[in-house]
Amino acid sequence: EPPAEKYEYQAEVSRLMDLIVHSLYSNKEVFLRELISNASDALDKLRYLSVTEPGLLNDAVDLDIRIQADKDSGIITITDSGIGMTRQELVDCLGTIAQSGTAKFLKALKDSKEAGADNNLIGQFGVGFYSAFLVSDKVVVSSKSPKSDKQYVWEGEADASSYSIREETDTEKLLPRGTRLTLYLKCDDKGFAHPERIQKLVKNYSQFVSFPIYTWQEKGLTKEIEVDEDPSEAKKDGEDGKAEKKKKTKTVVEKYWDWELTNETKPIWLRTPKEVTTEEYNEFYKKTFNEYLDPIASSHFTTEGEVEFRSILFVPAVAPSGKDDIMNPKSKNIKLYVKRVFISDDFDGELFPRYLSFIKGVVDSNDLPLNVSREILQESRIVRIMKKRLVRKAFDMILGISMSKNREDYEKFWENFGKHLKIGCIDDHENHKRIAPLLRFFSNQSEEEMLSLDEYIENMKPEQKDIYYIAADSLTSARHSPFLEKLAEKEFEVFFLVDPIDELAVHNLKSYKEKKFVDISKEDLDLGDKNEEKEKEFKQEFARTCDWIKKRLGEKVASVQVSNRLNTSPCVIVAGKFGWSPNMERLMKAQSM
Numbered sequence: 251e252p253p254a255e256k257y258e259y260q261a262e263v264s265r266l267m268d269l270i271v272h273s274l275y276s277n278k279e280v281f282l283r284e285l286i287s288n289a290s291d292a293l294d295k296l297r298y299l300s301v302t303e304p305g306l307l308n309d310a311v312d313l314d315i316r317i318q319a320d321k322d323s324g325i326i327t328i329t330d331s332g333i334g335m336t337r338q339e340l341v342d343c344l345g346t347i348a349q350s351g352t353a354k355f356l357k358a359l360k361d362s363k364e365a366g367a368d369n370n371l372i373g374q375f376g377v378g379f380y381s382a383f384l385v386s387d388k389v390v391v392s393s394k395s396p397k398s399d400k401q402y403v404w405e406g407e408a409d410a411s412s413y414s415i416r417e418e419t420d421t422e423k424l425l426p427r428g429t430r431l432t433l434y435l436k437c438d439d440k441g442f443a444h445p446e447r448i449q450k451l452v453k454n455y456s457q458f459v460s461f462p463i464y465t466w467q468e469k470g471l472t473k474e475i476e477v478d479e480d481p482s483e484a485k486k487d488g489e490d491g492k493a494e495k496k497k498k499t500k501t502v503v504e505k506y507w508d509w510e511l512t513n514e515t516k517p518i519w520l521r522t523p524k525e526v527t528t529e530e531y532n533e534f535y536k537k538t539f540n541e542y543l544d545p546i547a548s549s550h551f552t553t554e555g556e557v558e559f560r561s562i563l564f565v566p567a568v569a570p571s572g573k574d575d576i577m578n579p580k581s582k583n584i585k586l587y588v589k590r591v592f593i594s595d596d597f598d599g600e601l602f603p604r605y606l607s608f609i610k611g612v613v614d615s616n617d618l619p620l621n622v623s624r625e626i627l628q629e630s631r632i633v634r635i636m637k638k639r640l641v642r643k644a645f646d647m648i649l650g651i652s653m654s655k656n657r658e659d660y661e662k663f664w665e666n667f668g669k670h671l672k673i674g675c676i677d678d679h680e681n682h683k684r685i686a687p688l689l690r691f692f693s694n695q696s697e698e699e700m701l702s703l704d705e706y707i708e709n710m711k712p713e714q715k716d717i718y719y720i721a722a723d724s725l726t727s728a729r730h731s732p733f734l735e736k737l738a739e740k741e742f743e744v745f746f747l748v749d750p751i752d753e754l755a756v757h758n759l760k761s762y763k764e765k766k767f768v769d770i771s772k773e774d775l776d777l778g779d780k781n782e783e784k785e786k787e788f789k790q791e792f793a794r795t796c797d798w799i800k801k802r803l804g805e806k807v808a809s810v811q812v813s814n815r816l817n818t819s820p821c822v823i824v825a826g827k828f829g830w831s832p833n834m835e836r837l838m839k840a841q842s843m
């Protein structure tokens with residue numbers, strides 16, 4: 251028998267293990283969720299690969315997960331018939347942290363900087379495989395990959411800096427394919443090995459896993475058996491004195507153990523929307539996307555006709571952490587299934603434009619080939635149609651939030667994702683009509699509450715033609731802008747664009763409901779009150795003054811003109827009609843640095 255080889259954990263793993271063993275005490279039960287989710291991932295991978303390599307399924311083992319718990323010994327085994335791991339994969343996967351979820355957890359932990367680790371974090375992020383050590387002294391992973399003839403055993407103990415790998419030699423333990431985890435529970439955690447407890451946890455945590463999960467349960471079979479009647483009784487009955495032997499039946503319960511299907515495997519998106527409760531959607535969302543807050547909106551729909559697919563979309567309650575990922579989203583937010591088989595969640599604009607990448611959801615199509623590749627996705631007409639429909643549904647969903655009676659709902663949304671929609675104005679001209687009603691800005695008449703474009707239009711004065719705005723770096727500087735004077739006098743409302751991207755967004759929109767967006771800081775602002783005669787007079791009267799000023803300022807200004815747009819300020823510097831506004835210039839300068 252070849253000896254077991256010892257390996258050291260990567261430093262991050264050691265740190266994580268230390269934390270798990272010594273600091274995280276509550277919420278231990280998430281270990282089962284994490285391990286089942288790994289089993290489910292492994293089955294997904296196998297099912298996906300088998301589409302192009304049917305040979306992988308040669309062993310004809312069903313794709314399922316089986317959990318056996320023995321309360322006396324405190325041992326739990328979790329077996330899946332998934333893709334398994336080769337020797338090298340055992341080293342790579344279970345000795346290092348490559349995976350984003352766990353890395354995210356560590357970062358959050360560091361950020362939270364709390365001495366004792368925040369126990370809530372583990373529920374939010376999960377720590378993947380290592381959560382086995384929340385409850386176990388020892389973990390043994392025996393795995394058979396179709397890529398290898400041999401089965402290997404990984405063995406690790408809580409509180410050790412190394413693990414070992416050896417070949418599986420016990421023929422009784424050989425798997426046709428897949429992975430078996432054996433958890434040797436800590437003394438205090440043996441309670442998890444109660445079959446009923448396991449059953450409850452599976453129901454609670456893994457109801458949306460799309461592979462059958464069987465748990466080993468004690469069953470009772472009710473049987474009617476025939477028994478001979480008590481002879482003394484028979485004597486009493488027999489009136490003729492003859493002791494007749496009568497037969498009687500008795501009900502007994504025969505105990506035995508067997509596998510019991512413990513989860514519901516029909517994906518939630520295949521169910522009729524009417525029959526799914528909000529709680530179920532929320533649970534599905536949280537479990538599928540590893541979220542801890544309920545979504546603020548969801549939309550479950552089927553499209554028919556040219557392209558058929560089912561989908562559930564969600565709007566998260568919070569924006570993803572990290573600043574610069576709007577246009578470079580790395581989050582795996584949309585999961586694509588083809589005929590219920592998970593295909594991929596690694597998209598870059600194929601199913602959703604990037605600016606909408608904050609939307610999470612599942613999409614299941616019957617029209618795509620199972621072996622759909624990135625290239626096929628990019629070329630596919632079907633995918634293009636799907637994308638269009640998904641985008642439309644996403645906007646309907648967001649519009650739904652904006653129409654909520656509770657104004658705060660949309661304010662929260664806007665705070666989190668307003669920026670995304672503004673990028674949409676710049677990036678997605680095709681959907682301007684859908685984005686524009688969702689925009690919100692402050693104005694000179696509403697500095698506390700943001701207004702929609704529709705609200706602005708409602709407030710417009712009868713003689714007002716355009717939608718006015720001024721871009722500034724803060725509400726204060728917008729409020730004090732001399733450009734406002736004339737408009738304030740006329741009681742025209744002016745949007746305050748204070749987010750650097752606002753101006754560009756509005757610039758791209760150009761107009762809304764046939765009303766132009768007009769920058770009040772630009773030259774020749776027309777407020778519809780031009781008096782040409784008077785202007786001509788003024789121009790003549792001050793022509794020499796203007797010339798003089800222009801000469802003094804030289805190249806610093808393009809021209810000096812008489813204007814009717816001020817009330818109390820003597821002069822103002824404006825941008826040329828075709829030039830950038832000062833705000834924009836500031837922006838461009840900032841970006842070129």
Ligand code: ADP
Nearest residue numbers: 288289292334335343349351377378379380429
């Ligand atoms: P994650 O699942 O987020 O990748 P984990 O720590 O849960 O992180 O698991 C680490 C890796 O170990 C997985 O990505 C996978 O490659 C491998 N793995 C874990 N459990 C199994 C399993 N049951 N079958 C096959 N591979 C597994």
Ligand code: MG
Nearest residue numbers: 287288378379
């Ligand atoms: Mg995992």
